[in-house]
Amino acid sequence: MSKQVNVGVVGFGFSARTFHIPLIVSSPHLNLVAVVERHDTKSQKAYPGIQTVKSTDELFDMANVDLVVVTTPNDSHFRLAKEAMEKGKNVIVEKPFTVTSQEAEILVQVSKETDRICSVYQNRRWDGDFLTVKKLLDNGHLGRLVEFESHFDRFRNFSKNGWREQEGQVGSGMLYDLGAHLIDQALTLFGVPKSIYATISNQRQLQGTNVADDFTIILTYENNLKAVLRSSMLARQQPVLRFSLRGMNGSFVKHHLDVQEDQLKAGILPAEGNYGVESEQRWGLINTDLAGGVHVVGNIETEKGDYLSYYNNVAEAILDNNNSARLDVKPEHGLLCIRVIELAQQSSDENRTIFF
Template structure:
């Protein structure tokens, strides 16, 4: 089996939890190492790999074919551009960049260089989203007229990751949790006609917007998005209403929690939700009204890397394209403009 030699741009939370375990597990990838600025940790977990002293050293390694840019958002444009110019395929963490213009430039550069460029939207492979997607695709709700997607947490204290809490072009919840639910909405329903957004600071010590609510306007559909850090008792994270019925689903995928404590995604039941988190389907089927729990589909972020492997080796379509990332940035920019002007922004 052909292998894709891969290196990370950092080995903090993102590298340790979301990338290295799946790269190491997938038979089509070979983890070569990571750029590490101060703490040298990757060799503790993966003794066979390198710890690169600089980005230039990583990019100069001719063995490296794929680079994962998993550094703070305001570095994505620069590091991705350098990697593409060095002839590498690139996976970029979300948010893709800080502006639409940067994202479009990177996409054009990747096409010019003939390299694969993808945004790491791993939440498409969450068990809860996979289940919601299936319910909608099967037409069990009829024509969708309203949808709500929430990504909320209870974190009243500031993060120790300073780049997420200090004002700057890559900071703010809309570029942190926002890209997850924006991408999911666009994946389900496509690009809207217009956007309205409200953003504010809710935590006493916060310097950046840590709450946002947005409405995406479609011809016959409204999609509401909401993210915040002061929700101790959340409502269902997915609320979908159609002409035939409704589907309510919690955000129950616990892959991140398991990965954070060192569990590896190498079991056949990774990740399977407990029955207590199954979604509620209330609709009409074959002329009969039903109200029942729906077993959740399995979630596994390995699906992202499997799709990326097939794209690089077999030239199959990229699962999460640069254009997908550009569209998310278009929504983010429109939302910021809407919030600043306090009016609906047309796309």
């Protein structure tokens, strides 16, 4: 595993500039060599030495590109990922994996047939707050969990008129955007649910928005566990609720969103010492009974966030002879996530509980 993986990125929009390329150039296992920009060369100015190409065909034909990162609008993910793998490239697809489960099933199969690594960019498995929650649950500090509530709220009472908020754009709206993160985190912790009930709405319709901007998804599991996933564009309260967990022994509540997005926007990279580190004022609060009858009330230090681990994991799987078993985020995970999105939409449309 001494060599590096050469990376080509499709697109140089917000997602590529903020969430992907800064991590790619920070990984010791990856080497950025090319970016697809149809009308400009901004990436070459930002990263001297790389090549700018005008089309995905050019990128896919580059012999020195091992890994293609797709950061384009959701409805193009399937086509580009499929073409890249068929051209012999490994692929990372920005979430959501695809816009239908049928497309996702095909990508899973193509990955197997071509023996190419295929992964979905579910970076928020490495949010510091999520890592903290996972650690609390793994260690049983709350006892048997009965309710898991996860929020990803923002406040914007107008439309930015981007493709994510355009009526008729396949895969637009909050459910495919922030919902893909919340759903993946729940599936990572608890697996496939027994049933789904969801309400999905457009609360800003009178302000000219035309897509879903609010949802509540309730996943039910064995042992009376309920996972509530909530997102709204009209949540102005500060600080925003992020997690609320209730167990037989106690509870945990966490406010504030993970710091890594704001840090990456500000140009702070993983090599810097404060990257991924939350201040004490943002730590969550636990109130629970531990083993031996010890009652604990207080703040729990948030684990250090680490988006770079996602990219390092993909690189290591590629360098290990395309060993997909090493992948943390597999294409099958992307398939399950988009299937839950479809069933949530069906539940909302039909106003009923959907059983797996």
